[in-house]
Amino acid sequence: MLTEVTATRYVTPLREGGSLPGLLEADDLGTYVTKFTGAGQGRKTLVAEVICGRLAQHLGLRVPELVQVQLDPVIGLSEPDEEVQELLKTSGGLNLGMDFLPGSLGFDPLAFEVSAQEAGRVVWFDALVNNVDRSWRNPNMLVWHDDLWLIDHGAAMIWHHNWPTAAGASGKPYDASDHALAPFAPDVASAAADLAPRVTRDLLARCAADVPETWLLDEPGFDTPDALRDAYTEVLADRARTIHERVTIGTPSADRPSQAPGWLTARPGQTRPGQKGGDAQ
Template identity: 45%
Template sequence: MELRTVNVTRYITPLREGGSLPALAEADDGFKYVVKFRGAGHGTKALISELIGGQVAQTLGFRIPELVFVNLDEAFGRSEGDEEIQDLLQNSKGLNLGLHFLSGAFTFDPVVTHVDPKLASQIVWMDAFLTNVDRTVRNTNMLIWHKELWLIDHGATLYFHHSWVNWEKYAVSPFLQIKDHVLLPYASRLDEVDVEFKKILTSEKIGEIVDLIPDEWLEWGDEGETPGDIKKIYLQFLIERINNSQIFVKEAQNARKALI
């Protein structure tokens, strides 16, 4: 399991969503990417969430835009006229993360587009597993592209790492925020999906995903904590969470019953 690395050649336009200031940019492979910058809001932790969330989604068979590591040269952005953007680019030198730009895609609307119970259950299960707080009616983070459903923006997953304490408690949390999931009303096959997905997300596969995290994104640990130590906690968190999946599955089922 590996990601390609591209170099930004042209900053096109900011995508002013929340405080993260992602941008549309062109790379040296000729493609356009939505770039998430390490110098924004939550720093490299948001990139780690995006990387792990995206790779878990891909492993489980969902359609997601290709993820790539995006290298930003130290000199890039010095001529940018907007001071806020210039500071962002200057603070983001090195490896960032990009998602292939889906030109012509439009936002998923649950009123317009029907999602069958199996697919809805699969997405709800994954988001409960990853503790994704950002797949709501207000912000679905799903697109329709070529008449197919694509998942985007997993930067709000794994919120436990923003405090980096008591990860064991968060690993077995029921994830109460699942009640706000846009697809929860249709997720009637969670038990079936739980059995299937636990066979796919083995400890070995989770380990391969965690190993993708660049060491330079892991320089925020406590004193004496190495990148290897931090990766080990991510691995343990995800394995513990999947081993106790009945906790978040039951919570999702109870929340769904309250809705219907």
């Protein structure tokens, strides 16, 4: 289970992407980049962050430590930005925090060299979780103390937005032509040989167990949160066995639109297609 902290101060919004994450201080004296249940993308982006983040950590990839952030909406009353006030108002309860890495820099392939082995591990992992949001347009990686750190997995596991089609997800390919690490000749085969055997159902079940139950309630087609957790486990376990065989790396596009879903850039308060309002609890 993720450690739970209580937000004590809203420091500043981070105006990158559509979810308007914020920098918060907490009662453990830590500072966290926090993503909110009241954002337009909804709870499933937080579910993806937890499962993918915890899985990456278990596989030895660097991801900032994740915590549950208990938020009292009153914390936003003094914020002058009405958009921030509304976001905090609709995000009472549990939200997701990622340890703030002070002094980190956004990944730049011209300034930071990545080995073929490390690049292969990241590309294989992104193929496993079908992360379409780590491209040269938006690397979603940081460099901190000369190490590569992975962030922002909210757009991964896109099949969980349409569970009736999820059974076919294990066989879908992964086009890594525009991946931010494609220029480093990623050794995907070696990564698969090392990592795939470690992605057991037991490991996946432990990652899914870290998702707060409140974010898994009322999912159509599932009677209980544990049934939904099992569904995540099954899709990822099936995909892990052979996804390396379906990773393609071709010529990167110069002007093709991002593959990231459109709802990823929705502003707080906006709704996704087919959504009847925010997913806040």
